[in-house]
Amino acid sequence: MPVKDLEQLFQQKIDAEVKIEPRDWMPDAYRKTLIRQISQHAHSEVVGMLPEGNWITRAPSLKRKAILLAKVQDEAGHGLYLYAATETLGVSREETINDLHSGKAKYSSIFNYPTLTWADIGAIGWLVDGAAIMNQVMLTRTSYGPYARAMVRICKEESFHQRQGFESLLVLSRGTPEQKEMCQDAINRWWWPALMMFGPSDSESTHSEQSMRWKIKRKTNDELRQNFIDMCAEQVKILGMHLPDPALRWNEARNHYDFGAINWEEFWNVVKGNGPCNKQRLAARVQAWEDGEWVREAASAYARKKQSGNKAA
Amino acid sequence: MNNFLKKFYYGDIPEEQSGGQYVTKEGKSDWPLWEVFIRSKQGLDHKHVGSLHAADAAMAIENARDVYTRRMEGVSIWVVESKYVHASNPDEAGSLYEPANDKVYRHPTFYQLPDEVNKM
Amino acid sequence: MKQELINYILHLADNALILGQRNAEWCGHGPVLEQDIAMTNISLDLIGQARNFYQYAASLLGEGATEDTLAYLRTEREFRNCLLVEQHNGDWGQTLLRQFLISNFQQLLYTALQTHKDRQLAAIAEKSLKEVTYHLRWSSEWVIRLGDGTRESHERMLKAIDTLWRYTGELFEPAAYETACVQDGTAVSLATIKDEWQHKTGEVFSEAGLPVPENIFMLTGGKMGKHTEQMGYILAELQYLQRAYPNAQW
Numbered sequence: 001m002p003v004k005d006l007e008q009l010f011q012q013k014i015d016a017e018v019k020i021e022p023r024d025w026m027p028d029a030y031r032k033t034l035i036r037q038i039s040q041h042a043h044s045e046v047v048g049m050l051p052e053g054n055w056i057t058r059a060p061s062l063k064r065k066a067i068l069l070a071k072v073q074d075e076a077g078h079g080l081y082l083y084a085a086t087e088t089l090g091v092s093r094e095e096t097i098n099d100l101h102s103g104k105a106k107y108s109s110i111f112n113y114p115t116l117t118w119a120d121i122g123a124i125g126w127l128v129d130g131a132a133i134m135n136q137v138m139l140t141r142t143s144y145g146p147y148a149r150a151m152v153r154i155c156k157e158e159s160f161h162q163r164q165g166f167e168s169l170l171v172l173s174r175g176t177p178e179q180k181e182m183c184q185d186a187i188n189r190w191w192w193p194a195l196m197m198f199g200p201s202d203s204e205s206t207h208s209e210q211s212m213r214w215k216i217k218r219k220t221n222d223e224l225r226q227n228f229i230d231m232c233a234e235q236v237k238i239l240g241m242h243l244p245d246p247a248l249r250w251n252e253a254r255n256h257y258d259f260g261a262i263n264w265e266e267f268w269n270v271v272k273g274n275g276p277c278n279k280q281r282l283a284a285r286v287q288a289w290e291d292g293e294w295v296r297e298a299a300s301a302y303a304r305k306k307q308s309g310n311k312a313a
Numbered sequence: 314m315n316n317f318l319k320k321f322y323y324g325d326i327p328e329e330q331s332g333g334q335y336v337t338k339e340g341k342s343d344w345p346l347w348e349v350f351i352r353s354k355q356g357l358d359h360k361h362v363g364s365l366h367a368a369d370a371a372m373a374i375e376n377a378r379d380v381y382t383r384r385m386e387g388v389s390i391w392v393v394e395s396k397y398v399h400a401s402n403p404d405e406a407g408s409l410y411e412p413a414n415d416k417v418y419r420h421p422t423f424y425q426l427p428d429e430v431n432k433m
Numbered sequence: 434m435k436q437e438l439i440n441y442i443l444h445l446a447d448n449a450l451i452l453g454q455r456n457a458e459w460c461g462h463g464p465v466l467e468q469d470i471a472m473t474n475i476s477l478d479l480i481g482q483a484r485n486f487y488q489y490a491a492s493l494l495g496e497g498a499t500e501d502t503l504a505y506l507r508t509e510r511e512f513r514n515c516l517l518v519e520q521h522n523g524d525w526g527q528t529l530l531r532q533f534l535i536s537n538f539q540q541l542l543y544t545a546l547q548t549h550k551d552r553q554l555a556a557i558a559e560k561s562l563k564e565v566t567y568h569l570r571w572s573s574e575w576v577i578r579l580g581d582g583t584r585e586s587h588e589r590m591l592k593a594i595d596t597l598w599r600y601t602g603e604l605f606e607p608a609a610y611e612t613a614c615v616q617d618g619t620a621v622s623l624a625t626i627k628d629e630w631q632h633k634t635g636e637v638f639s640e641a642g643l644p645v646p647e648n649i650f651m652l653t654g655g656k657m658g659k660h661t662e663q664m665g666y667i668l669a670e671l672q673y674l675q676r677a678y679p680n681a682q683w
Contacts, residue, residue, distance in 0.1 A: 024403045053461035060674035060683035061501045062484050066477060072460050073473040077380055080466045084364040094343055118674055176681050292464020295525045296342040298582025299368035365467050375571055376467040379474050
């Protein structure tokens with residue numbers, strides 16, 4: 001069958017909401033877009049373990065320590081589900097990871113910001129996971145089957161993350177003056193980077209339109225961002241805190257909150273590698289991988305020995 | 314590493330459509346990929362839940378427990394190395410599955426029963 | 434008698450907490466994602482065990498003691514964990530060996546403790562035993578893999594044994610509070626589990642192709658609050674927020 005017909009069939013399937021599966025024919029560009037997006041997503045989960053992992057040994061109570069450990073562990077699990085989804089597209093995990101380590105593959109810029117105080121852990125849960133969930137809920141309906149299934153699993157687990165983050169901020173917001181200050185300070189620092197997580201404005205996003213047609217994405221960056229702002233503007237009231245945006249106000253006509261301009265220069269700077277923690281994050285991942293080389297090698301060698309031993313016996 | 318790995322784990326994608334010949338080569342520290350099946354409750358079938366990398370079967374089962382049953386999802390785990398999974402060819406989907414399309418009588422909803430017979 | 438029992442419970446709790454804290458340092462830095470997750474699971478189990486023991490000790494202590502006051506507001510000299518659990522993670526091999534040595538010990542200890550007369554302690558032991566049995570299986574397999582893997586992994590395991598073996602003697606040397614509890618029937622007599630521990634260790638080491646060291650001078654003191662220098666740093670990190678903001682709720 002000529003490629004043109006295959007492409008038509010493919011788009012028909014997408015339009016009919018039939019999921020695309022690993023062995024189905026797909027345009028090269030679709031495969032590439034997915035590999036890029038899913039592996040970025042996987043890297044984000046794994047690099048995302050670092051800023052929060054930073055506070056595991058210093059968590060302020062045993063309960064908080066257990067919650068944080070479980071949460072960061074979930075992120076490792078999510079990274080694993082997503083790497084597996086990438087593998088169904090024909091790229092090995094090692095190859096994907098090499099791309100991260102060489103700087104070729106990107107991950108969410110949000111994780112290049114530092115976690116300076118304990119309140120940052122709560123703010124990440126509420127704002128960063130909150131923003132991620134908006135995106136992820138949409139992706140449970142994405143057109144590629146393995147990606148959609150991974151997202152279903154992830155979303156089920158993710159809802160606890162946002163709740164625990166908010167709850168931990170709630171405790172701080174009702175605590176001592178120092179704790180309240182810590183809470184507001186964390187919100188101030190994480191708010192704008194969280195808004196940037198939805199990506200550039202639709203008018204500037206290079207991938208958006210095609211991804212929408214292929215139903216990889218099902219809502220635009222700006223739509224998702226607006227939903228998120230509307231949600232947080234209400235939730236912050238419960239905390240008795242405020243969002244660091246003087247332009248934030250309810251717009252009756254639009255039925256949405258208006259908000260101030262996002263500093264895209266900062267966004268692109270962090271993407272380019274100039275964020276506060278880009279170097280450290282990548283260095284930590286590379287080191288973990290390199291330090292683990294002998295372990296992976298030894299386990300492989302042992303497995304081979306056992307296998308040939310079994311054959312001999 | 315040159316000759317980069319291109320593994321189509323769910324059976325081979327037909328060559329002419331895959332856009333080129335891919336070479337599969339495993340590095341010496343690459344752990345193979347395993348497919349994980351979990352039975353969630355007594356009596357239900359094992360269900361494919363995902364995959365993971367492990368050096369051997371014992372490790373794969375333990376990893377499956379750690380990764381896929383963190384929330385007490387399972388009571389029994391199967392693992393099989395992904396390369397042993399053979400998949401049907403999507404191009405033949407028509408001949409494989411469509412004959413079932415007109416056998417509606419195989420489905421319970423085919424049978425209209427009076428409302429009084431509930432829960433059947 | 435009550436004070437001795439409390440000390441014994443704290444000893445069990447501190448062992449679990451400090452090892453859990455050490456293992457947690459791996460989170461996000463493991464050699465491969467799957468093993469990162471496995472290590473975190475063990476860490477979570479241990480912290481859970483510590484909480485159960487602390488809660489029980491707190492209930493015996495009264496006077497506003499909680500799991501957190503016990504974990505966060507005692508000083509180096511008040512912690513009663515053995516020296517082995519506080520040792521640096523080192524490489525993956527050293528961490529795994531430490532886990533194996535302790536899990537082997539905890540498995541035998543909790544098995545025996547289940548039938549002892551303090552019902553609360555027995556119940557915690559019973560619950561923890563399921564977890565520890567898995568830790569032992571997992572860490573045994575890893576010790577064997579690494580011991581019998583490559584030349585490099587074998588060398589690394591030899592080095593890990595050289596680093597850690599000297600802290601294993603303390604596991605079987607009862608502290609004064611422990612002896613008192615053994616006489617009272619609430620604690621496990623270490624002499625009764627030592628042979629089995631040595632047997633299992635020998636078995637795993639032999640399959641791994643690793644030698645069991647002999648005539649090594651044993652360092653002790655942790656159970657009586659005399660720790661290695663690392664302990665202060667562990668607590669500085671662990672207790673930082675509670676110390677910096679006294680009486681705050683988190």
